[in-house]
Structures are given as C-alpha cells and as structure tokens.
Amino acid sequence: MIIRNVSIIKNHAVTNDDWGVLRLAEGDTPESADVTAQKIIVPLKVWQAQRNQLQGRTDLGVWLDSDERAEDLQGELDRFAVIAVNFPKFADGRGYSIAYHLRVRMGYVGELRAIGDVLRDQLFYMQRVGFDSFVPRADKDINEALKGLNDFSVIYQASADEAQPLFRRVQRSVA
Amino acid sequence: MYRYDQFDHQLASERVAQFGDQVRRRLSGELSEDEFRILRLQNGLYHQVHAYMLRAAVPYGLASANQLRKFAQIARKFDRGYAHFTTRQNIQYNWIKLPDTPEILAELASVELHANQTSGSCLRSITSDEFAGVSPDEIVDPRPYAEILRQWTTFHPEFAYLPRKFKIAISGAEEDRAATGVHDIGLNAVKNAQGEVGFRVLVGGGLGRTPVIGSVIAEFVPWQHVITYLESIVRVYNEYGRRDNAYKARIKILVKALGIEEFRRQVEADWQFTKDGPCTVTRQELDRVAVFFDAPAYQQQPASNASVTALQCDNKAFSNWMRRNVKRHKVTGYAIVLLSLKQVGVAPGDVSAEQLDAIADLADRFSFGEVRVTHMQNLVLADVKQSDLIALWQVATAQGLATPNIGLLTDVICCPGSDFCNLANARSIPLAKAIAQRFDDFDYLHDIGDIELNISGCINACGHHHVGHIGILGVDKNGEDRYQVSIGGAQGKAINLGKVIGSSFSAAEIPEVIASLLKVYVRERIEGERFIDTLQRLGIQPFKEYVYRTDTAIAMGLADDAAECVPVQQGTPYNNPHYSRRF
Numbered sequence: 001m002i003i004r005n006v007s008i009i010k011n012h013a014v015t016n017d018d019w020g021v022l023r024l025a026e027g028d029t030p031e032s033a034d035v036t037a038q039k040i041i042v043p044l045k046v047w048q049a050q051r052n053q054l055q056g057r058t059d060l061g062v063w064l065d066s067d068e069r070a071e072d073l074q075g076e077l078d079r080f081a082v083i084a085v086n087f088p089k090f091a092d093g094r095g096y097s098i099a100y101h102l103r104v105r106m107g108y109v110g111e112l113r114a115i116g117d118v119l120r121d122q123l124f125y126m127q128r129v130g131f132d133s134f135v136p137r138a139d140k141d142i143n144e145a146l147k148g149l150n151d152f153s154v155i156y157q158a159s160a161d162e163a164q165p166l167f168r169r170v171q172r173s174v175a
Numbered sequence: 176m177y178r179y180d181q182f183d184h185q186l187a188s189e190r191v192a193q194f195g196d197q198v199r200r201r202l203s204g205e206l207s208e209d210e211f212r213i214l215r216l217q218n219g220l221y222h223q224v225h226a227y228m229l230r231a232a233v234p235y236g237l238a239s240a241n242q243l244r245k246f247a248q249i250a251r252k253f254d255r256g257y258a259h260f261t262t263r264q265n266i267q268y269n270w271i272k273l274p275d276t277p278e279i280l281a282e283l284a285s286v287e288l289h290a291n292q293t294s295g296s297c298l299r300s301i302t303s304d305e306f307a308g309v310s311p312d313e314i315v316d317p318r319p320y321a322e323i324l325r326q327w328t329t330f331h332p333e334f335a336y337l338p339r340k341f342k343i344a345i346s347g348a349e350e351d352r353a354a355t356g357v358h359d360i361g362l363n364a365v366k367n368a369q370g371e372v373g374f375r376v377l378v379g380g381g382l383g384r385t386p387v388i389g390s391v392i393a394e395f396v397p398w399q400h401v402i403t404y405l406e407s408i409v410r411v412y413n414e415y416g417r418r419d420n421a422y423k424a425r426i427k428i429l430v431k432a433l434g435i436e437e438f439r440r441q442v443e444a445d446w447q448f449t450k451d452g453p454c455t456v457t458r459q460e461l462d463r464v465a466v467f468f469d470a471p472a473y474q475q476q477p478a479s480n481a482s483v484t485a486l487q488c489d490n491k492a493f494s495n496w497m498r499r500n501v502k503r504h505k506v507t508g509y510a511i512v513l514l515s516l517k518q519v520g521v522a523p524g525d526v527s528a529e530q531l532d533a534i535a536d537l538a539d540r541f542s543f544g545e546v547r548v549t550h551m552q553n554l555v556l557a558d559v560k561q562s563d564l565i566a567l568w569q570v571a572t573a574q575g576l577a578t579p580n581i582g583l584l585t586d587v588i589c590c591p592g593s594d595f596c597n598l599a600n601a602r603s604i605p606l607a608k609a610i611a612q613r614f615d616d617f618d619y620l621h622d623i624g625d626i627e628l629n630i631s632g633c634i635n636a637c638g639h640h641h642v643g644h645i646g647i648l649g650v651d652k653n654g655e656d657r658y659q660v661s662i663g664g665a666q667g668k669a670i671n672l673g674k675v676i677g678s679s680f681s682a683a684e685i686p687e688v689i690a691s692l693l694k695v696y697v698r699e700r701i702e703g704e705r706f707i708d709t710l711q712r713l714g715i716q717p718f719k720e721y722v723y724r725t726d727t728a729i730a731m732g733l734a735d736d737a738a739e740c741v742p743v744q745q746g747t748p749y750n751n752p753h754y755s756r757r758f
Binding site for chain 2: 105129
C-alpha cells in the first residue's frame with residue numbers, strides 16, 4: 001500500500017509533495033512487495049530484501065521504523081533521495097535518537113522526513129534532532145501544525161540543529 | 176541561589192505561551208485527551224480523583240522567600256489555601272482547574288519557577304541534598320552542577336519521549352541525603368587524589384514495583400564530562416529501554432537485562448563520539464553558575480549561645496526541638512533548622528498558605544531569604560544564627576512548624592494515597608494520622624529515637640516504603656484496604672531494601688503492628704542502638720515472630736502488653752471520614 005500526502009511541511013513551509021510511502025500490508029513480505037511505483041519511500045526491510053532491483057534508482061527513499069537503527073544504513077546514505085523515520089505513536093521517542101544518529105554521527109545531509117503519528121506539539125523537538133520535512137497526521141490541520149516549529153527561540157542544549165550548547169554560544173550574565 | 180538571566184526568562188515565557196496554547200486547544204477540542212495527556216504530564220499536570228493536580232518544580236529543593244510567597248498566593252487564589260511538598264522536593268496543588276493552569280504558570284514564571292518535566296516519561300526535575308553548602312560533611316557543593324544539569328534537561332529535544340520517567344539525584348556529602356541509590360541516575364560528587372571534582376555515577380536504581388539499588392557505572396567522571404556522559408546513558412536507554420510494558424520500561428530493567436558491564440560498554444561506546452566535544456562543561460560556565468551559590472555573608476558568632484543553653488535546661492519542648500530539629504552547621508555559631516511538616520492531624524508534607532507566608536518571613540528574618548525542601552517532606556532554614564534560635568522556635572511553634580519529631584517515628588514519608596491519587600490501592604494519609612495519634616507521646620518517641628517509617632498507597636512506591644526502617648505498602652484485597660509491612664529498609668549510604676514480614680494487615684491493625692515491632696526493639700536493644708541497628712543485628716525473625724505471635728493478640732490491640740505502650744486510642748481513628756483540611 002502506498003500512501004501519498006499532497007501537502008507536507010518542508011523547509012519551514014507547507015508545500016506540495018509527490019513522494020509515496022510504501023507500507024507493507026498484511027501478507028506482504030519484504031521480498032514480494034511491489035516496488036515499481038515512482039518516487040517511493042520503501043521500508044528498510046524492503047530495501048534490504050530487494051537491494052539488487054532497487055539500487056541505481058534515483059527516485060527512491062527508505063524509511064526506518066522506531067525499532068530499527070540508523071546504523072543499518074551505514075555506507076548507503078547516498079543511495080536515497082529521502083530518508084524517513086516512522087513514529088508509530090508520537091510518544092515513542094526512539095525516532096529522535098535515530099535522527100540524531102543519522103545527522104550527527106553519520107553525517108547525513110539529505111532530506112530527513114518524519115512520518116506516522118506526527119503532531120504539531122512534537123515538531124519543534126523533531127526539527128532540533130535533524131528532521132527537515134514533516135508529514136503531519138492526515139486528520140490534523142497542516143497550517144496549524146506548521147506553527148509548532150516556532151515554539152521556542154532559546155535552546156539550552158546542543159543537538160543536530162546546533163552544535164554548541166547555550167553556554168558556549170552566548171555571553172551569559174553573572175550574579 | 177541561581178537567578179535567571181535574559182535567556183532563562185525568555186525560555187520560561189515561551190514555555191508559558193506554549194502550554195497556554197496547548198490548554199486552549201484541549202478546551203476547544205483540537206487536541207484529544209490522549210494527545211493532551213502526555214503534554215500536560217510533561218508540565219506536571221495530572222488528572223486526579225477530585226480535580227487536576229499541578230506539581231510545580233522546586234529545582235533541587237531550593238526556594239527563595241519570594242517564591243514561597245508566590246506558592247502561598249497560588250494556594251489561595253487557585254487552590255483551597257494549602258499545598259503539599261513531595262518526596263522529590265517539589266510542591267503540589269490538589270484542586271486545580273485546567274483553564275487556570277496557564278495563569279498559574281505565568282505566576283510561577285514571574286518568580287523564576289516552572290512545572291517543566293515534573294511528571295511524564297521524560298527527564299524529571301533533579302533532586303539534591305537539602306543541606307548542600309551548609310553541612311559539615313560536604314565534599315563538593317552539588318548545587319552548581321544541579322543547575323547546569325537542570326538546564327541540560329530542560330526541553331532536551333532527543334529525550335522528551337523516553338520509555339518511562341527518568342529521575343536524577345545529585346549529592347556531594349559523606350552522607351547521602353538525596354537517595355541517589357534509588358534514582359535512575361545517582362550522582363555522588365567526589366574528589367580524586369589530585370583534588371579534582373568528579374562524579375561517582377550510579378545507574379538503574381529505583382523503587383516502585385521492582386525495587387533496585389543502582390549499580391556503579393563509573394567511579395569517577397570528571398565534572399567537565401557530566402553532560403556528555405549522562406547524555407550517553409540516556410541515549411542508550413532511549414534506544415533500547417523496553418516500550419512494550421510500562422512496568423518493565425524503567426532503565427533499571429534494561430541495566431538488569433544487559434548486565435552492568437554490557438550497559439557500561441554501550442554507554443562508553445556512545446560517549447566516545449561526544450567526550451571532549453562542545454557539550455563539555457567549561458570552567459567559565461561552572462564558575463558563572465557557582466557564583467550564585469557562594470556562601471552568604473556569615474558573621475563572626477560565638478559557638479554557643481547562653482540563652483539557648485539556659486532555655487534548653489528550662490523548657491522541655493525547646494530542648495526536644497533542639498535535639499531533633501536543629502542540626503550542626505559547618506560555620507561556627509550557625510545552625511541548620513528543620514521545620515517539621517509532620518504535625519499530628521495534618522497530612523505529611525501539607526502546608527497552608529499562612530504557613531508558607533510565615534516561613535517566607537522566617538527565611539527573610541533568619542536565613543538569608545532561602546528555604547530548602549527535604550525528600551522527607553520537611554523544610555529547612557539552612558543558615559540560622561544560634562542567637563536567633565529561640566525567636567525562630569517561638570514563631571515556628573505558633574505556626575505549627577516546630578513539632579520536635581525530625582527523624583522520629585511520626586516523621587513519616589507518606590504518599591497521597593487513594594484519597595487523592597488514581598493509582599493508589601489504599602489510603603495512606605489516614606493511616607499516617609492513626610499512627611501519629613497512637614504514638615503521640617514525645618517521651619516515648621524520643622526514647623525510640625531515630626526510625627524511618629515510610630508509607631506508600633501502592634506498588635509505585637511514592638512513599639518510598641522499600642527503604643523505610645519500617646515500610647508500609649497499601650494493597651487492595653477484594654476491595655478492602657490492606658497493608659503489607661516490611662522492615663529493615665534504609666536510605667543513605669547504608670541503603671537497603673526492606674523485607675516483607677508476612678501476610679497483610681487491616682488499617683486498624685497497623686498501629687499495633689508497629690507497637691509490636693517497637694516492643695521487640697525496646698526489649699532487645701543494646702545501649703545506643705537505633706531500631707535499624709538492632710534489627711540488623713538480630714535479623715527480622717524475632718520481630719516477625721512477635722508481630723504474628725497470635726492472631727488474636729493483634730486483633731485485640733495487644734491486650735497483653737498494651738499498658739506498657741502508649742494507651743490505645745479508643746475507637747478506630749482510621750474509619751473517621753476524611754480528616755484533614757483538604758476536605
């Protein structure tokens with residue numbers, strides 16, 4: 001089953017999008033999944049099972065589920081036009097560490113997309129750990145969700161968006 | 176204490192706006208309760224039995240007089256004129272209306288306070304030693320590190336949705352007054368042979384359903400690396416902690432499953448990427464923060480005060496108070512004073528708005544305008560001149576804050592229980608009250624001496640029953656409140672988990688069970704032994720045997736030896752309806 005969302009948030013704006021996310025239906029196996037569609041983001045397992053057919057395609061993306069690891073894509077990051085991380089539930093925070101690893105440890109610079117249970121109140125943190133595109137849950141108003149990117153102007157810690165913690169970035173006042 | 180700069184203020188006000196908007200969207204229906212619940216919990220807002228409960232942070236237990244006045248004002252305006260201090264040094268309001276919460280947060284922010292991460296599956300507010308900076312046994316003042324870590328944990332983008340809550344405690348003294356062994360991460364500040372400061376790091380401690388004492392993951396992490404090292408621990412936990420079962424989701428379960436060696440290996444492997452990187456704490460930042468915790472302007476004082484000594488001879492109440500509620504200060508002529516929030520008839524940790532204002536005045540008058548909250552749910556005035564003790568005691572007595580029971584049987588740790596909490600199996604506050612009434616003779620209490628009685632209304636162990644010398648756990652048996660008793664637990668450096676003595680008791684039986692335990696202690700103790708010492712020497716068997724000697728002895732209120740203890744209260748106080756000012 002391929003899910004396409006007409007609008008997504010990308011580079012701080014609502015924008016049209018024509019990528020589809022392949023999700024395995026009941027009975028599909030990674031080996032048998034149909035990957036012939038254009039511009040699809042396939043599950044990691046499908047990539048791993050069908051690497052021979054898929055490598056060389058320029059309109060290919062891959063997505064990691066929250067129980068998968070950024071390191072599973074070691075050495076292959078340049079094969080994909082987009083990498084997505086799935087949030088099965090918004091309270092499952094593993095995707096944040098996956099994104100952090102991809103950006104900070106593995107040096108991924110391409111598009112990093114949050115898919116699944118993606119909601120306004122998590123976008124700020126998602127952006128901080130390295131996501132630059134977001135597919136808000138279909139029942140939510142995407143223009144409302146966009147506002148979530150601007151919740152804070154001050155951040156204490158370093159992450160993928162900011163290599164230096166606040167105490168190294170600014171002169172802080174003393175007692 | 177730490178004061179906000181422009182950045183802290185800006186962040187605090189942005190947080191107020193963010194949460195206000197989340198509340199607005201909940202009230203308009205844009206946010207479902209499932210979506211909102213996790214957001215409000217990260218702001219310390221629970222939906223409890225009667226109303227919303229808001230838990231505001233008292234960062235590492237330190238508050239100014241003005242902050243206390245703000246707590247009082249909030250109690251009057253938005254609650255029923257009282258508040259409750261918790262075992263994690265925070266403050267709770269029990270009768271909050273959801274639409275009021277943004278205004279309350281704005282009020283808190285106006286005095287540099289917040290409710291960030293006081294609940295939820297995230298990095299929780301950090302707790303520390305209530306005697307930091309004033310205790311003679313201190314090696315390193317933990318407060319600057321606690322503040323640096325407070326900022327690191329605040330809205331950390333990667334760790335807002337952990338498998339479960341994550342609690343950090345930090346202490347820097349010989350004695351561990353921050354219960355670091357029962358936290359997800361416990362930090363003990365130490366000095367190495369070269370005199371450099373670092374942290375002995377414990378991981379995977381916790382109470383709750385599966386009580387575990389933390390394992391040492393690192394003997395010495397230099398202070399510069401405290402952020403990067405902790406970040407690696409939390410990252411490994413975020414990635415590998417169980418998320419399929421909330422009861423097995425704490426880091427202690429992961430540490431047990433992997434073993435401490437393998438867990439350490441994974442943390443060290445992650446740490447290699449960040450060690451010595453930009454998140455390394457700079458000397459400049461440590462110095463900047465440490466200045467806020469410089470010692471106040473102590474005056475030269477004589478070591479003792481003649482009036483205090485004289486009144487101790489003349490006045491038993493004052494003498495009892497001096498013995499129990501006044502502790503030695505590192506500076507000659509000063510004392511540490513504990514204000515007891517364990518008055519008979521009042522829920523442990525509860526404080527009225529009037530008392531909060533009075534405490535603020537006491538702090539301004541006698542203790543450089545600062546107060547600390549203890550994990551035993553009492554308050555501390557940390558820098559009191561010996562010559563001010565009498566005046567302070569008089570005001571504290573008038574305010575019901577001078578009960579001379581610190582460290583005694585009636586200085587119980589107690590969770591709110593099923594009167595307030597949705598999770599609880601049984602009531603705990605009325606039980607604490609029944610015990611306080613049963614043992615209301617100070618001569619007897621002082622004779623029994625140091626003893627820790629901890630009561631939890633359910634397995635989540637908010638009342639720390641596992642580490643009480645006597646621990647009481649509420650259980651629900653066929654709809655009846657029952658209580659399991661354990662003995663031999665301890666906190667501090669000698670931390671230990673208690674053992675259950677046998678089958679559970681009814682509420683009415685519990686005071687008599689405690690009386691039996693104490694009777695064995697009084698019979699068997701050797702001069703100078705505390706209850707826990709006698710218990711450790713003899714083991715639990717003699718205590719257990721005596722408690723269960725006959726069923727009827729218990730049921731009859733120990734008719735055979737009741738005369739030797741305090742008279743048994745007539746009737747069953749437990750069955751009285753809600754007793755406190757809460758209702």
